[in-house]
Amino acid sequence: MTLDIRTHIADLLRAALNSVAPDAANTPILLERPKQASHGDFASNLALQLAKPLRRAPRDVAQLLLSELPASLWLEKAEIAGAGFINFTLKAAARLKVVSDVLTAGSAYGGSQAGQKQKVQIEFVSANPTGPLHVGHGRGAAYGASLASLLSFAGWDVTREYYVNDAGRQMDILGLSTWLRYLELHGENVPFPPNGYQGDYVRDMAGQMQAAHAAKYVRKAADVLAGTPGLPDAGRADDEAKTQRELHLDALIANAKSLLGEDWPYVHSHALSEQLADGRDDLEEFGVHFEVWFSEKALFDTGLVARCVEKLEAAGHIYQQDGAKWFRSTAFGDEKDRVVQRDNGLYTYFASDIAYHLNKFERGFDKVINIWGADHHGYIPRVTGALQALGLDAGKLQVALVQFAVLYRNGQKASMSTRSGEFVTLRDLRREVGNDACRFFYVLRKSDQHLDFDLDLAKSQSNENPVYYIQYAHARVCSVMNAWAEAGGDEAELARIDLSRLDSPHELALAAKLAEFPEIIGAAANDLAPHSIAFYLKDLAADFHSWYNAERMLVEDVALKDARVAMAAAVRQTIRNGMAILGVSCPVAM
Numbered sequence: 351m352t353l354d355i356r357t358h359i360a361d362l363l364r365a366a367l368n369s370v371a372p373d374a375a376n377t378p379i380l381l382e383r384p385k386q387a388s389h390g391d392f393a394s395n396l397a398l399q400l401a402k403p404l405r406r407a408p409r410d411v412a413q414l415l416l417s418e419l420p421a422s423l424w425l426e427k428a429e430i431a432g433a434g435f436i437n438f439t440l441k442a443a444a445r446l447k448v449v450s451d452v453l454t455a456g457s458a459y460g461g462s463q464a465g466q467k468q469k470v471q472i473e474f475v476s477a478n479p480t481g482p483l484h485v486g487h488g489r490g491a492a493y494g495a496s497l498a499s500l501l502s503f504a505g506w507d508v509t510r511e512y513y514v515n516d517a518g519r520q521m522d523i524l525g526l527s528t529w530l531r532y533l534e535l536h537g538e539n540v541p542f543p544p545n546g547y548q549g550d551y552v553r554d555m556a557g558q559m560q561a562a563h564a565a566k567y568v569r570k571a572a573d574v575l576a577g578t579p580g581l582p583d584a585g586r587a588d589d590e591a592k593t594q595r596e597l598h599l600d601a602l603i604a605n606a607k608s609l610l611g612e613d614w615p616y617v618h619s620h621a622l623s624e625q626l627a628d629g630r631d632d633l634e635e636f637g638v639h640f641e642v643w644f645s646e647k648a649l650f651d652t653g654l655v656a657r658c659v660e661k662l663e664a665a666g667h668i669y670q671q672d673g674a675k676w677f678r679s680t681a682f683g684d685e686k687d688r689v690v691q692r693d694n695g696l697y698t699y700f701a702s703d704i705a706y707h708l709n710k711f712e713r714g715f716d717k718v719i720n721i722w723g724a725d726h727h728g729y730i731p732r733v734t735g736a737l738q739a740l741g742l743d744a745g746k747l748q749v750a751l752v753q754f755a756v757l758y759r760n761g762q763k764a765s766m767s768t769r770s771g772e773f774v775t776l777r778d779l780r781r782e783v784g785n786d787a788c789r790f791f792y793v794l795r796k797s798d799q800h801l802d803f804d805l806d807l808a809k810s811q812s813n814e815n816p817v818y819y820i821q822y823a824h825a826r827v828c829s830v831m832n833a834w835a836e837a838g839g840d841e842a843e844l845a846r847i848d849l850s851r852l853d854s855p856h857e858l859a860l861a862a863k864l865a866e867f868p869e870i871i872g873a874a875a876n877d878l879a880p881h882s883i884a885f886y887l888k889d890l891a892a893d894f895h896s897w898y899n900a901e902r903m904l905v906e907d908v909a910l911k912d913a914r915v916a917m918a919a920a921v922r923q924t925i926r927n928g929m930a931i932l933g934v935s936c937p938v939a940m
Contacts, residue, residue, distance in 0.1 A: 358422070359438055363379050369418040377400060397412035397415060397434040427439045443849075449920045459927055465501060469509070469717075470715060473719070476512055482551060482628060485757045488779065491792075496880035510639065511644055515646050526602055526603050528621045530602075532567060532568075535557065538569070541575075632776055637789065655702050657705075658704050674692050676688065682736075685728070704733070719748050722751055755792060756800070819892075847915075883928050
């Protein structure tokens with residue numbers, strides 16, 4: 351038998367197919383695991399696929415296939431079911447071989463070379479460095495990190511990348527906000543704009559500036575306010591009022607740049623570097639690492655943004671209107687055309703985003719995966735359209751959408767608005783429930799599904815808490831193995847132990863569950879779905895706890911005891927492999 355029993359069964363069916371219908375020898379052979387154990391270990395619909403071309407009833411075709419099926423030491427039986435399915439039941443030895451497979455492969459169990467070392471770039475988080483990362487960012491971080499580990503485990507050459515938005519208006523707003531708080535410390539009180547960044551972290555950065563440079567950057571409040579349009583009443587929320595507030599903010603930024611002159615880059619870079627360093631530290635503590643931190647500003651400094659727009663213009667995809675340059679994104683499925691260069695000569699964020707994607711393709715990645723918030727759904731057609739317009743293979747780009755998680759504390763929804771300063775930081779959440787609960791709970795749902803983060807459940811030490819339940823299974827195995835080793839057991843010999851004494855329904859079911867792990871990995875990697883691993887680990891832990899509660903591990907019968915310890919060790923290894931992908935630890939005691 352090959353290491354992969356699924357491949358073995360498929361090979362048997364392929365041999366039968368070549369004999370029964372050589373003209374249909376290329377028919378795909380699909381094997382599924384039946385939902386009911388009574389239906390065997392695998393089921394195939396090959397006979398149903400062949401019925402029409404062979405002009406025979408499916409059950410008749412199934413009977414022909416069975417008559418030509420080669421003999422196998424690993425098959426207990428193969429039988430026809432329903433409309434013409436073929437169900438395969440494995441012998442106990444075939445089911446149990448997975449235990450030695452797991453123990454032999456160790457940390458590599460479940461992995462593959464399906465990705466063939468193709469280069470894939472995963473860009474995720476990429477939050478504007480305008481404040482601490484909040485709970486919403488945490489889900490994208492956990493999903494992206496888990497997906498990167500998953501694809502690496504499945505044989506891809508993965509590059510994790512963070513796109514630093516260090517060239518746009520938001521950073522100017524942060525720089526201004528910091529400077530205004532700095533002026534306050536020196537008695538120059540400028541009415542703080544309601545649409546500036548108002549968190550305590552802004553005051554902290556202002557304090558750092560004061561401590562390092564005293565009054566070097568102080569300017570008169572009257573000069574800062576000179577020529578700025580007035581602000582509407584605070585209670586107004588209409589569009590005109592919003593526009594007035596933005597114009598007032600832009601005027602303050604312009605005055606700051608003018609008054610500070612060559613000192614403005616320091617104020618800007620101070621705010622940027624402080625927040626970027628804070629975000630980097632936060633993510634590192636969260637177990638989220640990036641090989642590349644890519645600067646948006648570099649796209650302008652190297653002239654790539656201008657070159658990108660020129661290429662689009664030369665290809666006939668740009669037109670001018672009202673002094674601005676527009677990309678014909680409607681020609682590629684977008685709802686309207688998009689400005690890439692404003693009438694004042696400044697490029698838009700979309701222009702730099704096109705340039706960033708061009709840069710990704712020029713770096714030679716075989717696949718590019720963007721992880722975006724679900725609110726960016728409408729951005730997909732314009733980006734893919736721009737890639738097509740540049741003559742690039744837009745099929746290499748895949749966008750995974752992530753719904754922001756909503757945190758509930760004591761039944762109350764927490765606000766997460768960065769500008770207002772009223773947000774729950776990722777760091778605070780991690781300190782409250784721990785990294786493990788954060789990483790696991792964030793990937794408990796498909797990424798594009800809404801997620802309510804239940805703090806009470808995440809902190810509970812009960813079977814209802816999935817991460818605790820899985821970690822407890824791991825700790826239980828460690829306890830068993832420690833006792834077994836103290837009695838003279840040798841872990842190095844576990845892969846060669848005779849497993850024939852394992853014959854209870856719990857043990858055979860657990861073996862079948864272990865055998866599913868490589869299939870789960872393959873499907874999850876194909877679907878960009880690490881949540882599948884979380885579901886699998888919950889089921890594996892449940893099967894283990896059921897077995898543990900039904901059978902004694904350390905029995906007097908040495909052969910049975912060793913076999914059960916080997917099974918438990920295989921469960922432990924598989925839990926470790928799955929949890930490593932999700933970035934969750936496996937305590938040896940709880």
